[in-house]
Amino acid sequence: MTIVVTGATGHLGRAVVESLLDRGVPADQILATGRDLNKLARLDVPSRRASYDDPESVRAAFTGADKVLFVSGSEVGRRVPQHRNVVEAAKAAGVGRVVYTSAPKADTSDMRLVAEHRATEKMLLDSGVPAVFLRNGWYLENYDVADALEHGIFGAAGEGRISAAPRVDYAEAAAAALLLDDPKQVYELGGESFTLAELAAEISRQSGREVTYTDLSEEKYIEMLVGAGIPVEGAKVYADSHRAASNGALEIEGDDLATLLGRPATPLSTAIKNTLA
Ligand SMILES: NC(=O)c1ccc[n+]([C@@H]2O[C@H](COP(=O)([O-])OP(=O)(O)OC[C@H]3O[C@@H](n4cnc5c(N)ncnc54)[C@H](OP(=O)(O)O)[C@@H]3O)[C@@H](O)[C@H]2O)c1
Structure with a gap:
């Protein structure tokens, strides 16, 4: 099994890698990706460069992945084309499941920040790649x-x-969701x-x-x-x-976060x- 974590140079992605290791996933079954190889080298797992602005780098990183944790990008206003590259790469690479870090009530919220998450969820649904939405x-x-x-x-x-x-709670929940055999499609966390x-x-x-x-x-x-x-x-x-x-x-509402955390x-x-x- 290979789990690819994107955004692993960031706070959340890094904590997800650490939580996967804590849960007993062997380091050689995790691939940490991000834009900066120097930052990735600080993690105790294999790593590879993948930028959402460089579709080929993402496709190459996703090849052979059973699951991908897709951490939403941080450049507000630029995320729809960037995330389209990630979704298309996941489809082309035949990824088994994409777990995407979305935002609260992404399908209905009128918050401006949520629009790019709603668009990303739709791209994933339209792609046919099995997807889980962690609406953090x-x-x-x-x-x-x-x-x-x-x-x-x-x-x-x-x-x-x-x-x-705390961010680490969402990271632990993401690691737990990645390891579920039969996750729900939407978690409101x-x-x-x-x-x-x-x-x-x-x-x-x-x-x-x-x-x-x-x-x-x-x-x-x-x-x-x-x-x-x-x-x-x-x-x-x-x-x-x-x-x-x-x-x-x-x-x-609900207890999705506590349920994933146990x-x-x-x-x-x-x-x-x-x-x-
Ligand atoms: N729920 C909340 O309260 C909240 C708050 C802030 C952010 N967020 C969202 O949650 C995400 C994760 O949070 P975080 O705390 O880990 O944020 P973070 O520390 O800023 O990390 C963001 C990660 O996304 C990567 N990234 C951004 N643009 C990219 C691109 N074009 N290609 C490849 N990687 C890219 C960054 O890479 P670099 O290291 O190269 O920049 C970094 O690894 C954020 O990106 C944002 O979408 C949520």
Whole structure:
């Protein structure tokens, strides 16, 4: 059995490789791929260069793969053509199953960031390659506790609940899904849910310092992000994710994450405790 992991130079892909090894998959049955061979060399498994912008490199890396963990690219706005290259390579190489890291409620969400994931899921379905969609909820690492302690938390998510978990939980769930004989097609993955006011309250409780959440309109939040040096388009996309979160786009129902993990997802309080330590 060969499992190819893309994006293995990144945080999630690397943690998936480590989790596969922890689960007893022999190193020679894992192939870590990414754009930077120097970064890949730090992993204890064979590696090969594969760039989503270079279809031939992806096809060559996928040849002989039973399963591929396809980590969504990080270049927002460029991902549809890049991901098309990956899907076409998977089909041409005869990959047995593609497990794709998607986004919450990818088929219905109106969050701008989700559109490229919806397009990728559709490309995979249309390709006929057996596919599993891991619709990863927000990473807890998206919230910077040190920054919250210094400045407070600002956003436009209102009372929207966010079902977040540490990135490593999603990585372990991905490794578990890769090893299932008969996975579901869609997993909606998220941990304990909280509002940003509850996040601020938990950081206050554990640190002993007052941290507040200030809820802004989407427009004011964009202005604030731009004022902090974020390019306008990026600020708009980020603020849009808060707008969508205020309407429940990041609240995940069900227990898919705990089921794949075989344990509850890491609670917010534990993640904050670990960060403060
Ligand atoms: N759910 C969430 O809260 C959340 C938050 C952030 C991101 N995400 C998504 O989840 C993915 C994985 O998260 P992460 O934390 O591992 O992100 P990350 O550390 O930025 O890693 C992204 C990985 O994708 C690779 N990549 C990007 N463009 C590529 C291309 N054109 N060809 C080949 N590889 C490419 C990167 O390669 P390089 O090392 O060469 O750049 C890197 O290995 C992200 O890419 C993004 O789609 C989700």
